[in-house]
Amino acid sequence: MQIYLPIAEVSVNVFLLFGLGGLVGILSGMFGVGGGFLMTPLLFFIGIPPAVAVATGSNQIVASSVSGLLAHLKRKTVDLRMGTVLLIGGLFGAAMGVAIFNHLRALGQVDLLVQLCYVVFLGTIGALMLVESLRALQRAKKPGAKITRRKHGWVSTLPFKMKFRVSGLYISVIPPLMVGWAVGVLAGIMGVGGGFIMVPAMIYMLGMPTKVVIGTSLFQIIFVATFTTLSHAITNETVDVVLALFLLIGGVIGAQFGTRIGLKMKAEQLRVLLAILVLAVCIKLGLDLLIKPTEIYSIAVGTV
């Protein structure tokens, strides 16, 4: 069954959209990430115009993050104060990200920028996560080995310190502002929530306890993704609500299966799998940049 998307102006198969939503939903349920980094490239792949894919992707992230956040609020694993600080940085970043996106769209280089962002960030995060989780797996085999937690000296020397009770931290607001800002910029450009960058940054750079990280990251992602969706809807008119709806339905069902699969696996195994997945997407996008494309010409509609 085909459906005509009113904004993207393409006709796509409904079951393909359900399937895509479902697949990304399974993964997000398993790993606790929004899945935007997978959704946006997959939408490019099925022929959705990049601008629509990026804008609609951020709308879909709002939905999956709301769903996740509500669960975390019940378990009281959200640091609202830290989330607010991250959010302030995030909104400035997102505004900048959308502005950069629009500027590069006019130059015809937006695809390149989005792809480069994906390759660099997915590559870095994926590699770091793989190394870390493989080490964790080895540690698990040798019981009794000490887990050392690194402390960053420079973070504690910065001014404007603030107490974050839920996270049990007393640190300067500058690092969280910077992290929020950087993730916001990427969210605007890449059409992702930025969870896959935010989560490691909170754990390794801010030193937050793992149990509050996902909830807090979801809290700030909701607002940043809301802001990006609105900016894209107003300045570019590229949010396709029909597309978002079908992805959502698939995503919700997929997330349910994903959570069940995730519960049966060890945390370290999950992280290794997520790292491999992230690296696979990175390698695929990287090869597209390096290998001569079969069609070197592309068409852009409009007087840009």
Place this chain on the structure above:
Amino acid sequence: MIRVLSLLILLAAPAFAEEEIVLGLSQDEVAITATFEGSEILVFGAIRRDSPLPSGLLGVIVTVAGPNVPIVVRRKDRRLGIWVNVDDVKIDAAPSFYAVATSAPLKKILRASEDLHNRISLPQVIREVGTNVLDSRSFSRALTRIREANDSYLTLEGAVDLSRDTLFETRIAMPANLTEGYYSTRIFLTRDGNVVDSYMTTIPVKKVGLERWLYNLAHQQAVLYGLMSLAIAVAAGWLASAAFGLLRR
């Protein structure tokens, strides 16, 4: 000498105008609904003659053109080891959809000069402007190639059925990814490659129902539309969480 000849041709041309096209269309409007899967339009008609059958090879050409949209064609090249958009050519007007259906190979029934004048074949339809690239022709060829690959540009030689030199009919399949607008439909009647009569009409292609409403909302009430999309997202997220909660109990 050439001038005299061309004058003679000009004078001779009206003599053929005794042949006239009478047209019918299977539908006078294409509606894009939510489940739109493309559409086929049937163009049929007859040739009316006041005088006995003139001599010369008779040809019928039917063209359907979507709205003209300015576009930019970009070409990638290798820079610092990666493939980047480097050159671009702005194309002033390229139809979003174009189909040419003919009763015989186009070259046989249409002179190049007539093609140029009436803009019938694909290379004549696409006009490029504003280029600083030497081989701009390869850009418009690339445009044609890409759009032919997704059935947006069709050259259907021999697709017009011509019976007893009087009745003609053709079917043109329009793809599912149609753009809205007025699709101009032209029919040309040729004798020995010269256009003796032409007829033009427009078929409106419109989004209807929900598609129309959403499209208008997105473009005219962008803020409201954005808020609506977000409301749907938040509601879906909340519903999902509530449903998960119920299932766990």
